Amino acid sequence: MNYKLKDMKNKLYILLPLLAFFSFSCNEFLDVQPDNRTVLDTDEKITSLLTSAYADHLFLMTTEMMSDNYDDFGSAYLFTRLQEELFYWRDVTETGSNESVKNVWEGYYKAIAHANQSLQTIEEWGNPERLNPHRGEALMSRAYHHFILVNVFCKHYSTQTGHSDMGIPYAEEPETVVDPGYDRGTVAGVYAKIERDIEEALPLIEDNLHAVPKYHFNRKAAYAFATRFYLYCRKYDKVIEYAKEVLGDNPTGMLRNTQALYALTTDFSIIANEYIKPEHNANLLLVTGLSDMGLITGAWLNGKRFMHSAPILSEKEEVAPGPWGNTVPYMRRLSYINGSLIFATIGKLPYLFEYTDPVAGMGYRRTVLAAFTAEEVLLNRAEAYILMGDYDNAVADIQTWVRRHLKDATTPGRNAINTFYGGVNYYTSTAPTVKKALNPEVPVVSAEQENFLHCLLHIRRIEQLFDGTRWFDIKRYGIEITRRTVDANLVVREVDKLTVDDPRRAAQLPADVIIAGLPANPR
Numbered sequence: 001m002n003y004k005l006k007d008m009k010n011k012l013y014i015l016l017p018l019l020a021f022f023s024f025s026c027n028e029f030l031d032v033q034p035d036n037r038t039v040l041d042t043d044e045k046i047t048s049l050l051t052s053a054y055a056d057h058l059f060l061m062t063t064e065m066m067s068d069n070y071d072d073f074g075s076a077y078l079f080t081r082l083q084e085e086l087f088y089w090r091d092v093t094e095t096g097s098n099e100s101v102k103n104v105w106e107g108y109y110k111a112i113a114h115a116n117q118s119l120q121t122i123e124e125w126g127n128p129e130r131l132n133p134h135r136g137e138a139l140m141s142r143a144y145h146h147f148i149l150v151n152v153f154c155k156h157y158s159t160q161t162g163h164s165d166m167g168i169p170y171a172e173e174p175e176t177v178v179d180p181g182y183d184r185g186t187v188a189g190v191y192a193k194i195e196r197d198i199e200e201a202l203p204l205i206e207d208n209l210h211a212v213p214k215y216h217f218n219r220k221a222a223y224a225f226a227t228r229f230y231l232y233c234r235k236y237d238k239v240i241e242y243a244k245e246v247l248g249d250n251p252t253g254m255l256r257n258t259q260a261l262y263a264l265t266t267d268f269s270i271i272a273n274e275y276i277k278p279e280h281n282a283n284l285l286l287v288t289g290l291s292d293m294g295l296i297t298g299a300w301l302n303g304k305r306f307m308h309s310a311p312i313l314s315e316k317e318e319v320a321p322g323p324w325g326n327t328v329p330y331m332r333r334l335s336y337i338n339g340s341l342i343f344a345t346i347g348k349l350p351y352l353f354e355y356t357d358p359v360a361g362m363g364y365r366r367t368v369l370a371a372f373t374a375e376e377v378l379l380n381r382a383e384a385y386i387l388m389g390d391y392d393n394a395v396a397d398i399q400t401w402v403r404r405h406l407k408d409a410t411t412p413g414r415n416a417i418n419t420f421y422g423g424v425n426y427y428t429s430t431a432p433t434v435k436k437a438l439n440p441e442v443p444v445v446s447a448e449q450e451n452f453l454h455c456l457l458h459i460r461r462i463e464q465l466f467d468g469t470r471w472f473d474i475k476r477y478g479i480e481i482t483r484r485t486v487d488a489n490l491v492v493r494e495v496d497k498l499t500v501d502d503p504r505r506a507a508q509l510p511a512d513v514i515i516a517g518l519p520a521n522p523r
Contacts, residue, residue, distance in 0.1 A: 040121045046118050046121060050118055050138060051210075053112075053142075055107040055111040056111075058369060059148050060099070060367075060468040062101060062468075063469070064297075064466065064471070065083055066471050067470040069308055069465060069466075071311060071486045072484065073306070073343075075305060077301070077307075079306060080303065083296075087483070088483060088496065089496075091523070101152075101153075102513075105153070108148060109149075109171060112142050112146065114141075115142040115145075116142065116171060118138040120174055122134060132204040132206075133209045136217075136222075137201070137205060139201035140202075140222050142172075146168065153507050153508075162186060165187040165188075166186065166519060167185040167190040168184060169183065172193075183518075202223065205217060205218065205222050206219070216285075217285065220245070221371075224284045224285070224376065228376070231380045239380055240381055243380060246377045247374065247378060251378055251397070254281045255282055256275075258404065261274060261330070262330050268298055268347045269350065271347025276369075282374045283370045288366060288369075289369070290365065291367040291369075294350050294352060294367035295365060297346075298351050307343035307344075308343060308345060322434070324411070327409045331348075352367060354366055382397035382401075392414065395412075398412065398417070399411045399412070417452060418447075421450075421451040421455055429484075436481075438453060438477045439479070480498060482495075503523055508523070
């Protein structure tokens with residue numbers, strides 16, 4: 001059964017940055033206006049253009065399939081070539097899928113181009129104060145899309161090697177020439193420009209620019225992104241400062257009421273559609289895009305060769321014991337059995353279908369991602385506290401999360417966290433546990449700090465499953481992961497391993513970009 005999406009043959013081209021890297025002719029781009037619609041001559045048209053400053057091809061498939069959230073159950077089950085290439089950390093050759101690395105690369109730069117066109121127009125008008133919110137959103141969008149690109153296609157940020165590690169081109173103008181002379185620069189250089197854009201944007205953003213602010217960078221979403229960015233580049237005081245802007249004095253009121261959510265129904269689709277509603281305080285930024293992930297992670301058999309399997313569920317994650325006791329999340333994992341097939345899922349990414357031909361049943365698969373949530377901000381702050389040695393404040397944030405998300409849990413204190421993770425053996429392929437060895441650039445300073453980091457990463461795996469961010473944690477902490485096959489009797493066999501210094505931790509650039517001259521990632 002082939003369930004690939006129909007390729008977007010009829011899409012309209014826009015003036016993309018990095019045109020030299022794509023195989024289109026000059027005239028195809030220069031015959032149209034940069035926003036592909038009309039001349040930007042009113043405030044309302046800039047507002048409208050900002051709606052396009054968000055990528056329509058999500059990065060989720062890339063980072064989820066490359067992470068340790070999945071096992072291989074064999075080719076007897078449905079899958080796509082893209083899933084297989086990503087799962088086994090191969091250089092991706094699949095280009096027909098909406099979630100190919102080619103479409104991720106082009107889609108994110110397309111969003112950046114729209115942001116840059118808005119910024120250029122505002123500057124040409126003399127940067128009037130009334131357009132400050134527009135400028136703030138455009139800057140934040142530009143920063144965010146570059147941030148995702150650099151974390152997918154490059155090594156993780158390093159204070160030691162970041163000034164020599166290859167980055168990605170940082171596009172700052174809506175290019176109207178074929179060869180703007182971009183190069184990859186460095187990871188540290190990209191991070192410096194992201195920080196510049198974030199800091200300029202934060203005081204400008206307002207919440208009343210759009211009818212549904214949660215689908216744009218509103219104030220809380222912008223500060224949430226800032227907490228993730230500063231956590232990744234290890235400026236922990238900034239993480240704590242900006243988390244307060246999101247969580248206020250009562251973090252519990254910002255968190256998702258998962259008990260109420262999962263009391264609604266056992267229907268996966270209803271729960272997933274409820275999860276992403278903008279009315280929930282926890283949802284800070286919602287991003288919709290072309291994606292199979294709602295189908296693959298849902299209660300269907302499509303794509304289930306590579307699945308969030310029962311062995312992963314019991315060995316590494318939420319049903320594994322923790323310092324909170326033997327409990328389960330309110331967001332329970334729904335297990336399905338089809339012969340020997342066992343997998344687990346949650347109602348988080350809705351499966352949405354956009355019909356282009358209802359009679360023929362043709363169209364595009366979409367989903368909605370809660371790109372930033374209050375839960376992530378809480379965990380970002382807890383991690384910052386841990387890395388600053390402030391364990392009492394870290395405990396308070398951990399306890400807040402546990403009370404809101406785990407059913408009948410014991411609220412763990414500092415001693416309980418230390419005792420539990422100090423007593424767990426490190427993960428091996430024959431004796432898997434929740435505790436994988438950490439190899440971060442900055443050494444862990446004490447046994448207590450390591451125990452708290454294992455607790456934090458354990459919670460992240462529960463909370464952020466299917467968000468695409470587990471891969472970033474693997475890169476940040478130098479966690480080694482394996483590739484495993486699972487047979488009909490749920491016997492697990494290790495077939496590959498990603499070591500700390502494995503160059504495959506940086507996804508390979510699209511082939512046509514490399515052919516056009518941008519240096520490839522080493523292999």
